[in-house]
Amino acid sequence: MVAAAGKEAPTGGASARWESDPILSVEHLTMRFGGLVAVGDLSFNAGRGDITALIGPNGAGKTTVFNCVTGFYKPTEGRIVMRHGPGRQAETVEEVTNSGLRWKKEGDKGIFLLERMPDHEIAHRAKVARTFQNIRLFGGMTALENLLVAQHNPLVVASGFTVGGIFGLPSYRKAEQAAIEKAVYWLERTRLIDRADDPAADLPYGAQRRLEIARAMCTDPQLLCLDEPAAGLNPRESAELNELLKFIRDEHGTSVLLIEHDMGVVMEISDHIVVLDYGVKISDGDAETVRNDPNVIAAYLGVEEEEEIDIPEVLEDVSAAAGKAGTGKGGKA
Ligand SMILES: Nc1ncnc2c1ncn2[C@@H]1O[C@H](COP(=O)(O)OP(=O)(O)OP(=O)(O)O)[C@@H](O)[C@H]1O
Numbered sequence: 001m002v003a004a005a006g007k008e009a010p011t012g013g014a015s016a017r018w019e020s021d022p023i024l025s026v027e028h029l030t031m032r033f034g035g036l037v038a039v040g041d042l043s044f045n046a047g048r049g050d051i052t053a054l055i056g057p058n059g060a061g062k063t064t065v066f067n068c069v070t071g072f073y074k075p076t077e078g079r080i081v082m083r084h085g086p087g088r089q090a091e092t093v094e095e096v097t098n099s100g101l102r103w104k105k106e107g108d109k110g111i112f113l114l115e116r117m118p119d120h121e122i123a124h125r126a127k128v129a130r131t132f133q134n135i136r137l138f139g140g141m142t143a144l145e146n147l148l149v150a151q152h153n154p155l156v157v158a159s160g161f162t163v164g165g166i167f168g169l170p171s172y173r174k175a176e177q178a179a180i181e182k183a184v185y186w187l188e189r190t191r192l193i194d195r196a197d198d199p200a201a202d203l204p205y206g207a208q209r210r211l212e213i214a215r216a217m218c219t220d221p222q223l224l225c226l227d228e229p230a231a232g233l234n235p236r237e238s239a240e241l242n243e244l245l246k247f248i249r250d251e252h253g254t255s256v257l258l259i260e261h262d263m264g265v266v267m268e269i270s271d272h273i274v275v276l277d278y279g280v281k282i283s284d285g286d287a288e289t290v291r292n293d294p295n296v297i298a299a300y301l302g303v304e305e306e307e308e309i310d311i312p313e314v315l316e317d318v319s320a321a322a323g324k325a326g327t328g329k330g331g332k333a
Helices: 062-069 090-099 119-124 143-149 152-158 163-168 170-189 205-217 235-252 263-269 287-291 294-301 311-324
Strands: 022-033 036-047 051-055 077-084 103-106 109-113 128-130 223-227 255-259 272-277 280-285
Touching (some): 036 272, 051 062, 062 255, 090 103, 119 128, 143 170, 143 205, 170 205, 205 223
Parallel strands (some): 051 272, 223 255
Antiparallel strands (some): 272 280
16 A cells, blocks of 8 residues: 655645645636636646645536546646646646647656546546545445446456456456455445445445445545535544545545535545635635635625625634534535
C-alpha cells in the first residue's frame, strides 16, 4: 500500500499544499449549456494528499466541475491538469499543452490534461476515480463481484487478451489472486466482508455508499472524487464515513476531492474547502478561513450583498444548522 503522505496542517497562503504541491489544477474552467453559464472562469487547486471539499448551494455548479474533471463533460473553455509525482512540474505542463498531446508520463511522474481525455482514459491513465450522487452499483452482482469488475482492466492485460490466457497463463492466475486480495482488503476496510456474497442491491443504503467507495479504491486511484458521499447517511454512518476518508488519505496517500452538503463532514475532515455560488468561486481556504468568510455565510443564507448582516449571530445559526441537519440552504434531503 502507498505510504501515508507526510501531513502537516496547512494554514492557507503560498505555503499551503494545494499551492506548492497540487495534484489537480482547474484553470479558468468555463462550462456553458446553451445560454446558461453553469461554471464561469473557475480556478482552484487540490493538494496532493489533501481532502478538498467543493461546496456551495444547490445549482452552484459543483457536479458540473466533477463532470468536467472526470471526462463526462467536455469543458467549453479551460485547462484541467492532473499531476502524478510531486510539485507543479510547470515546464512539463506547458510542454504537453503546447505539443497538443493529452498526457506525458515518465517513470512515476506524469502530466495529464483531463479536458483533452475521454472518461475511460482519465480513469485508467490519469488514475482519477469517482462515485456518483445517485449510487451506480451493479445491483444484481454480489459486493465482491462489484469489486472484481472494477479490476477488469489489469485482469484483461494479464490474460494477454486471449481466452487461452485466462485458462492457462500463470500471470493471469497471479493477477486474479491479487484482484481477490484487494477486493477482500477493501471489503474489510469498509466493514462489508460479512456481506461479500450478497447482491449489492440487497445491502442497506449506507453499505451501498461504502461499497461504491471500495469499488473506486480497487482501481488504485491517485485522486478519488466523491459526489455527496454522506447524502442519506445517519449520524453514525456519517461519522464512519469520516473515519474511512481519513484512512484513505492518511494510510493510502490518496487525494480526495469531494462534493458535500453535510457541513459536519466537510468541516471535520477537509484540509481545504472551495466554495462556489452561481458557477463562480466565492471562497477558498482551510476550514477556519471559509467558516468565517462573510461571502460564504451570505451565499448559504441568501443574504443580499448590500444588506447588513450580524456575522456572529449568523455563524451561530450556520453552526446550529450544520450540527442538527448537516445542511445549509443548499442542503439536500
Ligand atoms: N447537462 C446539463 N444541461 C443543462 N444544464 C445543466 C446540465 N448540467 C447542469 N446544468 C445546470 O448547470 C447548473 C449547475 O448545476 P450542477 O448540477 O453542476 O450544480 P450543483 O452545485 O452540483 O447542484 P446540486 O448541489 O443541486 O447537485 C444548474 O443550473 C443546472 O441546471
